Amino acid sequence: MxxxxxxxxxxxxxxxxxxxKPDVLSEPQNRTVETLAELILPRTDTPGARDAQVNRYxxxxxKEGLDSAGRQAFLEGLAALDExxxxxxxxxxxxxxxxxxxxxxxxxxxxxxxxxQQMKNLTLRGxxxxxxxxxxxxxxxxxxxxxxxxxxxxxxxxK
Amino acid sequence: MKAVRYDAIVVGSGAAGGMAAYKLSxxxxxxxxxxxxxxxDPRRENFHxxxxxxxxxxxxxxxxxxxxxxxxxxxxxxxxxxxxxxxEEPYSTPPGKPFTWVRSxxxxxxxxxxxxxxxxxxxxxxxxxSRDGYGVDWPIRYAEIAPYYDFVERLIGVAGTREGLPQxxxxxxxxxxxxxxxxxQLRQGCEKLGLHLIPARVAVVTRPDFSRPKCHYCGYCxxxxxxxSMFSTRVSLIPMxxxxxxxTLRPNSMVRVVLAxxxxxxxxxxxxxxxxxxxxxxxxxxxVLGASxxxxxRLLLNSRLGNSSGELGRNLCEHIMAxxxxxxxxxxxxxxxxxxxxxxxxxxxxxxxxxxxxxxxxFIRGYSFxxxxxxxxxxxxxxxLEGFGxxxxxxxxxxxPAMVTMETNGEVLARRENFVEIDPDGARDPYGIRTxxxxxxxGENELRMVTxxxxxxxxxxxxxxxxxxxxxxxxxxxxxxxxxxxxTALEPTLTIMALAAxxxxxxxxxxx
Numbered sequence: 001m002x003x004x005x006x007x008x009x010x011x012x013x014x015x016x017x018x019x020x021k022p023d024v025l026s027e028p029q030n031r032t033v034e035t036l037a038e039l040i041l042p043r044t045d046t047p048g049a050r051d052a053q054v055n056r057y058x059x060x061x062x063k064e065g066l067d068s069a070g071r072q073a074f075l076e077g078l079a080a081l082d083e084x085x086x087x088x089x090x091x092x093x094x095x096x097x098x099x100x101x102x103x104x105x106x107x108x109x110x111x112x113x114x115x116x117q118q119m120k121n122l123t124l125r126g127x128x129x130x131x132x133x134x135x136x137x138x139x140x141x142x143x144x145x146x147x148x149x150x151x152x153x154x155x156x157x158x159k
Numbered sequence: 160m161k162a163v164r165y166d167a168i169v170v171g172s173g174a175a176g177g178m179a180a181y182k183l184s185x186x187x188x189x190x191x192x193x194x195x196x197x198x199x200d201p202r203r204e205n206f207h208x209x210x211x212x213x214x215x216x217x218x219x220x221x222x223x224x225x226x227x228x229x230x231x232x233x234x235x236x237x238x239x240x241x242x243x244x245x246x247e248e249p250y251s252t253p254p255g256k257p258f259t260w261v262r263s264x265x266x267x268x269x270x271x272x273x274x275x276x277x278x279x280x281x282x283x284x285x286x287x288x289s290r291d292g293y294g295v296d297w298p299i300r301y302a303e304i305a306p307y308y309d310f311v312e313r314l315i316g317v318a319g320t321r322e323g324l325p326q327x328x329x330x331x332x333x334x335x336x337x338x339x340x341x342x343x344q345l346r347q348g349c350e351k352l353g354l355h356l357i358p359a360r361v362a363v364v365t366r367p368d369f370s371r372p373k374c375h376y377c378g379y380c381x382x383x384x385x386x387x388s389m390f391s392t393r394v395s396l397i398p399m400x401x402x403x404x405x406x407t408l409r410p411n412s413m414v415r416v417v418l419a420x421x422x423x424x425x426x427x428x429x430x431x432x433x434x435x436x437x438x439x440x441x442x443x444x445x446x447v448l449g450a451s452x453x454x455x456x457r458l459l460l461n462s463r464l465g466n467s468s469g470e471l472g473r474n475l476c477e478h479i480m481a482x483x484x485x486x487x488x489x490x491x492x493x494x495x496x497x498x499x500x501x502x503x504x505x506x507x508x509x510x511x512x513x514x515x516x517x518x519x520x521x522f523i524r525g526y527s528f529x530x531x532x533x534x535x536x537x538x539x540x541x542x543x544l545e546g547f548g549x550x551x552x553x554x555x556x557x558x559x560p561a562m563v564t565m566e567t568n569g570e571v572l573a574r575r576e577n578f579v580e581i582d583p584d585g586a587r588d589p590y591g592i593r594t595x596x597x598x599x600x601x602g603e604n605e606l607r608m609v610t611x612x613x614x615x616x617x618x619x620x621x622x623x624x625x626x627x628x629x630x631x632x633x634x635x636x637x638x639x640x641x642x643x644x645x646x647t648a649l650e651p652t653l654t655i656m657a658l659a660a661x662x663x664x665x666x667x668x669x670x671x
Binding site: 121141145153154 | 217218222377534546548549556
């Protein structure tokens with residue numbers, strides 16, 4: 001996928017790239033991560049975390065970007081989430097109704113639950129550094145050159 | 160090495176050494192400039208124009224990389240090739256007193272990625288001790304250094320505005336870069352409080368008719384400047400010195416000791432080639448140290464020179480950047496600027512407003528604020544916002560253009576108990592050179608260190624004379640921040656260059 005992008009290749013039918021597979025996460029873990037990320041930064045009138053493939057970013061960070069303590073904390077937190085859901089609701093997190101998922105995250109967010117914080121931080125990092133997050137959502141337009149720096153052009157700001 | 164007779168050896172190629180090399184080669188001396196690090200042209204070797212999604216790990220360093228720069232906390236993916244890895248030059252600290260040392264080892268030194276702030280000191284700084292009774296005055300007054308400030312500003316290019324403030328003398332300025340919306344909002348708040356917010360004075364070319372190209376405002380200067388508009392000695396003083404035909408630049412040359420003759424005069428230096436590990440000795444009439452505050456001190460301590468006063472390495476103090484205050488300007492929420500704002504080479508500045516005319520009851524000296532605003536390539540503030548979901552995402556987008564930041568600049572007062580010494584346990588760097596132990600009680604304070612040779616007229620209490628000459632060794636000059644008697648709350652680089660230029664002029668007129 002990466003190489004195809006680098007070469008500017010366009011995927012053609014019959015020449016599709018092999019399906020992406022997570023390196024660190026299991027398939028069920030990957031689905032949980034994808035679901036959590038989308039709940040944190042959902043698609044609205046602009047792309048969301050799923051569109052920005054934040055799960056792939058997180059898998060890559062687990063492989064190469066986090067130290068072993070960070071990786072361990074994340075994987076344990078993920079397991080604990082499903083354990084708790086099984087205990088309370090008899091289902092894994094991804095199988096819960098979205099309203100229940102949101103309520104659970106609200107609980108964790110209010111309690112500043114360490115796993116929720118870590119998941120949220122990774123989601124923000126992955127999303128706002130992606131094309132979708134930085135260019136489409138935030139409309140960042142860096143890498144321009146100007147003859148003269150425009151500065152503030154709003155007379156109302158000077159008052 | 161070529162068998163050239165050198166008149167002068169300059170150690171270090173950053174602001175101090177670069178200026179000394181320029182001044183002395185212009186004066187007709189044959190100069191050997193020794194730089195411990197490699198040569199990297201910031202105009203070619205930079206990753207400026209990469210978006211985060213074009214970089215591995217989106218621009219984060221891997222844990223293995225972070226481990227290599229644990230002490231050098233300013234290192235990032237954009238500048239690490241000009242930053243020094245910890246293992247390259249170790250140092251020790253006493254238990255429980257960590258010390259962060261930002262170090263570059265490259266032709267140009269820290270000027271390749273410095274903050275560009277170029278501020279004149281005033282007599283409020285030079286005579287601070289007389290006013291508040293703490294420490295020592297400088298041996299010079301503003302009137303003596305003002306012509307050198309003029310000289311340096313003309314040479315390097317400083318953008319700014321004339322403001323007529325007593326605590327921040329005006330200089331020779333190129334046009335200032337217009338403030339962004341956020342700085343205008345802050346400025347209005349400042350006016351209500353009776354404070355001045357002025358455009359930052361930064362060493363960046365904004366005039367079309369200068370010796371270096373005009374800035375094109377493309378992005379973050381600290382990620383290395385691709386046009387050479389931002390001042391570094393690598394794109395300015397060093398090529399200008401080379402154009403005289405009198406300069407020999409030797410990168411990867413790690414100076415071990417200053418060599419002295421029987422009369423106690425410097426006769427040259429011994430250095431090791433970083434790449435081949437071969438040892439060399441080279442002679443000259445004068446040796447100029449501009450290796451950075453702590454490296455020049457280490458070199459003198461290792462050479463057992465210049466310390467008859469016992470003051471060498473004492474009074475370590477820093478110009479620090481401490482608290483960072485951030486907030487949102489409500490009027491700017493949801494209002495994206497029509498252009499890419501993040502290429503501003505230096506935004507707003509609130510000069511010291513304490514102890515200028517009235518005296519503060521609770522503290523002496525002062526502090527100032529560097530102010531900044533606008534969109535960046537990452538909304539870091541989002542990590543501090545509560546919640547999640549669609550409303551959270553909307554809030555991030557709204558606040559993205561509204562962020563304003565103020566960062567304090569302060570002074571750590573000179574104190575004898577803050578000092579550096581050669582590691583008493585005999586630790587050595589990979590080149591076999593003994594390393595420093597640094598004793599400072601301000602822990603995590605980062606950034607530029609100044610002061611510890613206490614430039615004074617009296618050789619019993621100081622290491623250097625008022626023209627940066629070593630009292631003990633008349634043909635040895637120390638021209639970097641090591642010469643400062645106090646740190647002040649102002650960025651030191653412009654003053655380091657002005658003093659280096661003045662010291663070299665004096666040496667040429669009256670060689671010791």
